[in-house]
Amino acid sequence: MMEETSLLCLLFLISLLSCTTNQARLTVSPSSSQFFNGDFVSLSCEEDDSSAGWTLRRNTSKRQRTQCRADWGTSAGSSCDINYIYPWDSGVYWCESREGPISNMVNLTVTGGSVILQSPVLPVMEGDDVTLLCKTKTTPSNLPAAFYKDGSLIRKQPTGHMTLQHVSRSDEGLYKCDISGHGESPSSWITVTEKPTATVKPITSALPSSTTLASHSSTLHLAIRVVLHLVVFCPYFISTLFMVSLYRHRAKGNKLSVSIPPTHPEQGLEDKHEDVITDVTTEHRF
Numbered sequence: 001m002m003e004e005t006s007l008l009c010l011l012f013l014i015s016l017l018s019c020t021t022n023q024a025r026l027t028v029s030p031s032s033s034q035f036f037n038g039d040f041v042s043l044s045c046e047e048d049d050s051s052a053g054w055t056l057r058r059n060t061s062k063r064q065r066t067q068c069r070a071d072w073g074t075s076a077g078s079s080c081d082i083n084y085i086y087p088w089d090s091g092v093y094w095c096e097s098r099e100g101p102i103s104n105m106v107n108l109t110v111t112g113g114s115v116i117l118q119s120p121v122l123p124v125m126e127g128d129d130v131t132l133l134c135k136t137k138t139t140p141s142n143l144p145a146a147f148y149k150d151g152s153l154i155r156k157q158p159t160g161h162m163t164l165q166h167v168s169r170s171d172e173g174l175y176k177c178d179i180s181g182h183g184e185s186p187s188s189w190i191t192v193t194e195k196p197t198a199t200v201k202p203i204t205s206a207l208p209s210s211t212t213l214a215s216h217s218s219t220l221h222l223a224i225r226v227v228l229h230l231v232v233f234c235p236y237f238i239s240t241l242f243m244v245s246l247y248r249h250r251a252k253g254n255k256l257s258v259s260i261p262p263t264h265p266e267q268g269l270e271d272k273h274e275d276v277i278t279d280v281t282t283e284h285r286f
Helices: 002-021 210-259 265-285
Strands: 025-029 034-036 041-046 055-060 074-076 079-082 091-096 106-111 115-118 130-136 145-149 152-157 161-164 173-179 188-190
Touching (some): 025 091, 115 173, 152 161
Parallel strands (some): 034 106
Antiparallel strands (some): 025 041, 041 079, 130 161
């Protein structure tokens, strides 16, 4: 009963882990958090298990938790294409499965203006380099631009793009850009995630524990004792079998010699004659 209970608990834990780890990842193409009015945008739920039935949903200022469909997108399996995106399509997008788990959330901003800031739509990791691009809808993207973080000017770049090297958590915030004569972009939040620390296993963990060593030593000792017993016992056992076989063979031979009758009459007479002589000789001695 206890073994069945333990097995059920193990199966429950495995199913729980599979439910919590089986999640989709929402990606956006082109990879940007800001778009111009009329741009094409494709959103996809990258999933480990297609049977989970992931569906793209969104929250906008007009409607909440709506599913990708004809009024604002074209659904193709776990993907959703927006052929012509409008400013009212700005909002939060995510993937949701039938079982309940959801993916990461992505905030998209669609502007009717002439300047956008291309920034990472997904969180970036500590230590990575992040490039921000300030671009206009009708002119080349290499115009001089000024970049701002949380409302404060960072620096002006003559080529219209700026690279943040080896970002840290302090680089999180609201970023925007401005191109003189064209206007200012909306603000987008950049998230920086902590870099996972590499766990170094101690050297002793690769070695067998003292309990394992003791178990192996005990097993080896027992095996040696068995081999020694066999080495000592086998000669005695074999010799005993040999002696018993030899004894039985001799006993069988004696029995056969006594029971065999004389094959010739003359031989029987000779034996009787010898017995008479023996008797006479014995009487003469007395």
